[in-house]
Amino acid sequence: MKLPLEFKEIFEPALLAEMELLTTVHEAKSGDIVVEIDQTVSDIPVLISGTMNVVRIDPSGREILLYYIHAKESCAMSFTCCMQGERSEIRATAETDIEYLSIPISAMDVWLSKYPSWKSFVMRTIRGRFNELLNAIDQLAFQKLDERLVHYLREKSRATNSSLINLSHEEIATDMASSREVISRLLKRLENDKKLLLYRNQIKLLKDF
Amino acid sequence: MKLPLEFKEIFEPALLAEMELLTTVHEAKSGDIVVEIDQTVSDIPVLISGTMNVVRIDPSGREILLYYIHAKESCAMSFTCCMQGERSEIRATAETDIEYLSIPISAMDVWLSKYPSWKSFVMRTIRGRFNELLNAIDQLAFQKLDERLVHYLREKSRATNSSLINLSHEEIATDMASSREVISRLLKRLENDKKLLLYRNQIKLLKDF
DNA sequence: GCTATCCGGTGACTTTCGTCACAGTTTGAT
DNA sequence: ATCAAACTGTGACGAAAGTCACCGGATAGC
Numbered sequence: 001m002k003l004p005l006e007f008k009e010i011f012e013p014a015l016l017a018e019m020e021l022l023t024t025v026h027e028a029k030s031g032d033i034v035v036e037i038d039q040t041v042s043d044i045p046v047l048i049s050g051t052m053n054v055v056r057i058d059p060s061g062r063e064i065l066l067y068y069i070h071a072k073e074s075c076a077m078s079f080t081c082c083m084q085g086e087r088s089e090i091r092a093t094a095e096t097d098i099e100y101l102s103i104p105i106s107a108m109d110v111w112l113s114k115y116p117s118w119k120s121f122v123m124r125t126i127r128g129r130f131n132e133l134l135n136a137i138d139q140l141a142f143q144k145l146d147e148r149l150v151h152y153l154r155e156k157s158r159a160t161n162s163s164l165i166n167l168s169h170e171e172i173a174t175d176m177a178s179s180r181e182v183i184s185r186l187l188k189r190l191e192n193d194k195k196l197l198l199y200r201n202q203i204k205l206l207k208d209f
Numbered sequence: 210m211k212l213p214l215e216f217k218e219i220f221e222p223a224l225l226a227e228m229e230l231l232t233t234v235h236e237a238k239s240g241d242i243v244v245e246i247d248q249t250v251s252d253i254p255v256l257i258s259g260t261m262n263v264v265r266i267d268p269s270g271r272e273i274l275l276y277y278i279h280a281k282e283s284c285a286m287s288f289t290c291c292m293q294g295e296r297s298e299i300r301a302t303a304e305t306d307i308e309y310l311s312i313p314i315s316a317m318d319v320w321l322s323k324y325p326s327w328k329s330f331v332m333r334t335i336r337g338r339f340n341e342l343l344n345a346i347d348q349l350a351f352q353k354l355d356e357r358l359v360h361y362l363r364e365k366s367r368a369t370n371s372s373l374i375n376l377s378h379e380e381i382a383t384d385m386a387s388s389r390e391v392i393s394r395l396l397k398r399l400e401n402d403k404k405l406l407l408y409r410n411q412i413k414l415l416k417d418f
Numbered sequence: 419g420c421t422a423t424c425c426g427g428t429g430a431c432t433t434t435c436g437t438c439a440c441a442g443t444t445t446g447a448t
Numbered sequence: 449a450t451c452a453a454a455c456t457g458t459g460a461c462g463a464a465a466g467t468c469a470c471c472g473g474a475t476a477g478c
Contacts, residue, residue, distance in 0.1 A: 058347045066346070080336040084329070089343055113322040120293070126335055127289040133342045134298055137275070138267045140349035141386045145435070168455060177350045179436055184456060200444065200455060354465070377425065388466055393426060409425065409474065 003101075004048050006072055015115040022107045028094040035075060035092040041082035043102045046074040050098030051159045055091045055175075065152075065175035067132035068095060068159040076129035079122060083109060095159050145178060146186050152176055153196070153205060163205040212310075213257050215281055224324040231316045237303040244284060244301040250291035252311040255283040259307030260368045264300045264384075274361075274384040276341035277304060277368040285338035288331060292318060304368050354387060355395050361385055362405070362414060372414040 002025050003016060011019070025048065028034055034045055037057055045052075052069040054077075069075060069092065077090055082105045111118040139148050152175065156165050173183045187203070190196050197204040211234050212225060220228070234257065237243055243254055246266055254261075261278040263286075278284060278301070286299050291314045320327040348357050361384065365374055382392045396412070399405050406413040 056343055056346060058351055060351075062351050064346065064350045076335075077339055080332045080339065083332045084336060086336065089340060109328075112328060119318075119321060123289045123292045126285075127293060127295065130286055130289065130338075130342070131298060133339070133346070134265055137265060137273065137342065137345055137349065140346065141273045142267055142269075142271050144433095170455075180456090181437075181458085182435060185458080188457075198456085379425075389426085390428085390467075391465060394428080397427075407426085 010072065010117060010121060012115060012117045015111060015118055018107070018111070019101070019103075023101045023103050026100055026102050028098050028100070030094050030096050030098075032094045033091060034094060034098075034100070035078055035088050035090070037089065037091050038087045040085065040087055041078045041105070043104055044074060044078050044082065044108055045092070045100040045102060047071050048099040048101060050100075051095040051161075052092050052098060053095045053159065055093065056089070057091065062177060063174055064177040066090065066136055067129070068155060070159075073128065074121075074125050076122075076126040079108070079126065096161075145176075145182065146189070148176060149183065149186050150190070150195075150209075153203070153209070157205055163209075165203040165205065166201060167203065168201050219281065219326060219330060221324055221326045224320060224327055227316070227320070228310070228312075232310045232312050235309055235311050237307050237309070239303050239305050241303045242300060243303060243307075243309070244287055244297050244299070246298065246300050247296045249294065249296055250287045250314070252313055253283060253287045253291065253317055254301070254309040254311060256280050257308040257310060260304040260370075261301050261307060262304045262368065264302065265298070266300065271386060272383055273386040275299065275345055276338070277364060279368075282337065283330075283334050285331075285335040288317070288335065305370075354385070354391065355398070357385060358392065358395050359399070359404075359418075362412070362418070366414055372418075374412040374414065375410060376412065377410050 003019060007019075008016060026045075034052060035041060047069055049071050051071075052075075054066045054069060054075070055063055056066050057063045075092055077088065078092075081088055108118075108122075112122060139151060143151070149172075152172065153165060156167070157163055169183045169187065170180045172187075173180045176183070187196070187198055191198050194206060195209045196206055212228060216228075217225060235254075243261060244250060256278055258280050260280075261284075263275045263278060263284070264272060265275050266272045284301055286297065287301075290297055317327075317331075321331060348360060352360070358381075361381065362374060365376070366372055378393045378396065379389045381396075382389045385392070396405070396407055400407050403415060404418045405415055
């Protein structure tokens with residue numbers, strides 16, 4: 001039995017049985033790319049454990065972090081994308097070490113008609129991603145960089161389940177489509193405000209962050 | 210026969226027959242709100258003719274235009290949202306006078322399992338909206354306001370199918386989450402560059418816009 | 419016609435953010 | 449141990465965008 005217990009609460013028994021037959025469990029190490037941009041997606045990952053991050057790289061190569069995918073969630077863009085045989089617009093990377101179920105597109109297509117619990121899972125996932133994107137848009141359109149930085153650190157902390165964040169200022173700047181010096185300064189201000197502590201390649205979030 | 214010819218190319222005959230029975234055709238005037246924020250959506254609009262716009266209003270009331278919906282397209286957010294009985298996160302407004310098919314959620318749910326052409330329509334729509342949102346994010350994250358303004362005017366022109374744009378600078382500023390004075394100045398610069406002509410409540414885009 | 423309101427234009431100023439330059443420290447490779 | 453590379457900190461400057469103040473002209477309602 002490869003499926004985790006939690007899945008039994010989400011999916012109906014007949015579907016679980018098919019899953020046992022048709023899907024495979026994969027692992028990836030933190031940093032591994034799971035879905036690459038321009039790749040034609042033929043299998044859909046559903047996360048069993050760990051976290052993935054999803055990054056957009058625009059046509060001229062500029063990069064920005066969109067959101068995280070947590071356990072028991074999946075990549076909505078991949079659904080819709082591979083169902084039409086299109087290429088991925090985003091990159092999904094393992095944020096932590098992860099385990100995921102790889103679902104062949106053929107199965108996913110059939111299940112959509114056959115199993116209400118799968119249909120509802122797909123719709124829930126898509127809805128979740130829409131909301132994350134709207135969130136990202138709110139952030140970009142309305143928040144100043146210092147607020148965005150706080151939000152970024154909170155999400156990162158949640159994604160890695162730790163108040164210790166292992167990133168250089170440069171990496172944060174890339175995720176936020178900003179520049180290293182600006183991020184350094186904002187972080188320094190947060191440190192002065194006793195919200196966090198700065199180390200080399202590491203940030204410790206304090207209680208009242 | 211209420212369904213437009215174009216739909217026959219998209220949907221299979223059996224589905225078209227059900228559509229005739231289960232759906233109703235509605236009209237709305239330019240400016241009418243079709244889907245309101247926080248509204249629980251029980252019917253999904255599929256555009257027959259005209260254009261709708263989709264606007265996000267963040268929790269603190271700030272507003273930004275996300276994208277347009279053209280004929281033979283639908284509102285992906287509504288799909289996923291109403292399938293879960295959730296409330297809408299966005300507002301859809303008639304940009305021009307429109308005609309649309311109103312599809313009860315119950316039908317839409319059944320069709321998803323029953324008709325491949327409907328399933329593929331839904332997936333195509335969702336994919337399209339994802340791409341529009343990614344587009345909006347690219348714009349916000351990477352483009353300067355003057356480039357965004359040009360992009361905005363192009364899209365508006367496409368949405369209304371006219372090179373004459375009837376908007377005050379204030380309205381444009383709202384759509385772009387910016388301020389009136391800034392937009393006025395940028396428009397003036399575009400006029401000096403012979404890209405457009407400015408009138409009261411109206412902008413005429415020139416050939417080499 | 420008269421007036422209140424809306425709309426566009428513009429100068430002056432501030433804030434926010436990005437860029438350049440450079441320096442000191444840590445780290446890793448040889 | 450030495451040296452190069454990576455990381456952080458910071459001052460100085462500039463560009464982009466937002467804000468404030470005010471103006472004159474157009475428009476709509478009466």
